[in-house]
Each structure stands twice: as C-alpha cells, then as structure tokens.
Amino acid sequence: MSGTHSRHASRAPRAVTVALPIGVLFTAVASLATLGGPLATPAAETELPAPAAALALPHVEVAESRAANPCGDDAVRTALKDGDDDAVVAAFGGGEAFRAAVSVGNAPCISLADPDRTWVVVNKRRPLRPTEFVPDALTPVSLRSTTPSDRLRPEAAQALADMADAARDAGAGTLGINNGYRSYGVQQLTYSSHVRAQGQDGADAGSARPGYSEHQTGLAIDVIACGSGCSGLDAFGATTQGGWVAEHAWEHGFIVRYEHGERTTTGYMPEPWHLRYLGPELAAAYHHGGFRTLEEFFGLPAASDYAP
Numbered sequence: 001m002s003g004t005h006s007r008h009a010s011r012a013p014r015a016v017t018v019a020l021p022i023g024v025l026f027t028a029v030a031s032l033a034t035l036g037g038p039l040a041t042p043a044a045e046t047e048l049p050a051p052a053a054a055l056a057l058p059h060v061e062v063a064e065s066r067a068a069n070p071c072g073d074d075a076v077r078t079a080l081k082d083g084d085d086d087a088v089v090a091a092f093g094g095g096e097a098f099r100a101a102v103s104v105g106n107a108p109c110i111s112l113a114d115p116d117r118t119w120v121v122v123n124k125r126r127p128l129r130p131t132e133f134v135p136d137a138l139t140p141v142s143l144r145s146t147t148p149s150d151r152l153r154p155e156a157a158q159a160l161a162d163m164a165d166a167a168r169d170a171g172a173g174t175l176g177i178n179n180g181y182r183s184y185g186v187q188q189l190t191y192s193s194h195v196r197a198q199g200q201d202g203a204d205a206g207s208a209r210p211g212y213s214e215h216q217t218g219l220a221i222d223v224i225a226c227g228s229g230c231s232g233l234d235a236f237g238a239t240t241q242g243g244w245v246a247e248h249a250w251e252h253g254f255i256v257r258y259e260h261g262e263r264t265t266t267g268y269m270p271e272p273w274h275l276r277y278l279g280p281e282l283a284a285a286y287h288h289g290g291f292r293t294l295e296e297f298f299g300l301p302a303a304s305d306y307a308p
C-alpha cells in the first residue's frame with residue numbers, strides 16, 4: 001500500500017536530522033581525543049563514543065521538541081479550552097501533523113486517554129477513565145436501528161447521516177445501525193451474554209469487557225446493510241454497503257477500527273462493521289498514511305490482550 005511508503009518517507013528526514021549532529025559531535029570529540037596525544041588516545045577513543053552518543057541523542061531530541069511544541073501555540077490552547085477538537089487538529093497543522101506530534105511525545109497538552117476527545121484511544125490496555133464515563137451529549141442517529149442503542153455524540157451522528165446519504169447517492173444501498181453508544185451497565189450485560197454463549201476467550205475475541213469498550217465513548221458505531229430488512233453484523237463485510245464503507249468511511253471522519261489480520265495489535269477479530277469516529281482530519285491522515293490500527297497511528301503499544 002502506498003501509505004507504508006509515505007510513513008517511512010515522513011520519518012526518514014527526522015532520523016537524518018538527529019543523526020547528523022551526533023556524527024559531527026563524535027568526529028569532533030574523537031579528533032580532540034586524538035590531538036590530546038598518545039597518552040590519552042587509547043582509553044579516550046574506546047570510551048568516548050558510547051557516552052557521547054547516549055547523551056547526545058536525548059539532548060538533540062529535547063531541543064527539537066521544544067522548538068516545535070505545538071502546545072505553546074495560542075490557537076491550540078484556545079481550541080482545547082473551547083473543546084473544539086477539529087480546531088485543535090487544524091491548529092496543529094492538520095491530521096498528519098497532529099499524529100506526528102502526538103506519536104513522538106511532542107504534544108503534552110494532548111491526552112489520548114481523555115474520553116471527551118475525538119482522539120481518545122480505548123483498547124484492552126487502555127480502559128476508559130473514569131471507568132463509568134458517560135459522554136456529555138448523545139443524540140439519536142437518523143438511520144434505521146435494530147437495537148435501542150441508537151445514540152452517538154452529535155458530531156459523529158451527523159457524520160454518519162452524511163455518510164449514509166453519500167452511500168445511497170453512490171448506489172451502494174442503505175446503511176442502518178445495530179449499536180452505537182453503550183453505557184458501562186449495558187456493556188456489562190452485553191459482555192456477560194457473550195461469556196455465557198462462547199466462554200471467556202470467545203467473548204474476549206469479539207466483545208469488550210465493561211469499561212474497555214469504544215462504544216462507551218459515543219464515538220463508535222456498528223453499521224449494517226438494510227434493504228427491505230436489515231442483515232446482521234457478520235454479513236456486513238460481504239455486502240455492497242460493506243465494500244463501500246471500507247473504501248469511503250474515512251471521507252466522513254470514520255475508520256474501520258478492527259481490520260483483518262490485526263488482532264495481535266487490536267485484540268479483536270476483524271469487524272468490518274465497527275466504525276470509529278476520529279473526525280475528518282485524523283481519519284484522512286489515517287487513510288493516506290496507510291494505517292490499519294489506531295495503536296500504530298499514534299505510536300502506542302499493541303493491545304492484544306488484557307493486562308494479566
């Protein structure tokens with residue numbers, strides 16, 4: 001995928017910038033040691049390079065970080081205070097700039113653990129905090145729903161409605177929903193019903209434990225294909241709607257959160273129906289960067305299983 005190349009390309013220049021001063025420093029130190037005369041040479045030449053490299057690397061990283069820390073920017077501060085997540089990302093310089101700053105630890109004002117933000121990351125190693133978090137605002141989604149869990153945060157609900165219109169206009173059929181926001185209490189019931197049906201290992205492969213579900217953020221939605229009736233979740237990936245969503249969800253601010261072949265990172269079997277709202281800028285950066293997991297996108301450790 002082209003994205004793999006662009007990711008590497010975007011990282012390469014940074015590595016060169018860091019490596020160059022170390023090389024220069026090392027050469028300078030080695031030269032000085034040599035000039036110091038025969039007595040100093042043997043020990044100095046063998047011992048100096050390691051400490052010089054070890055000390056120089058963090059030093060250069062810190063200097064670079066301070067110079068570019070976007071959190072000091074007035075526009076970023078104002079947007080954060082206003083709770084305007086799209087404006088925060090824009091003030092960083094767009095989705096890729098935001099991702100890059102956060103993933104190298106260069107954005108201390110951004111918390112990927114803040115469940116009020118569209119960039120929150122919830123997985124088997126990152127429970128919601130507080131565990132019984134409830135979003136400030138939830139609104140019913142305008143699509144047909146096969147369960148009572150039909151609410152999302154307003155920005156995600158609007159984006160989903162727009163996406164369903166676009167799918168219909170493209171001739172990809174009608175989208176419906178199965179599950180949007182689920183509270184901690186509802187997740188307890190959902191997870192325990194999976195445990196009863198499949199045992200704990202089976203349940204953990206496809207259902208989050210209470211307090212660990214993206215659905216509790218109000219930013220995740222399970223979509224289904226509807227015609228005269230609606231199909232179930234498992235059928236979605238093979239439908240016209242499923243193919244369209246895989247290709248176009250990012251254009252509406254969503255990503256397919258649990259892709260095929262990524263269980264060792266996400267902890268879940270593929271779920272082509274489970275969409276996560278990230279906002280238009282971050283979803284575009286995710287798509288154009290060729291990312292397949294949110295963990296990789298933000299440089300986080302894999303979360304294949306719960307902590308022992």
Ligand SMILES: [Zn+2]
Nearest residue numbers: 220221222274
């Ligand atoms: Zn889901």
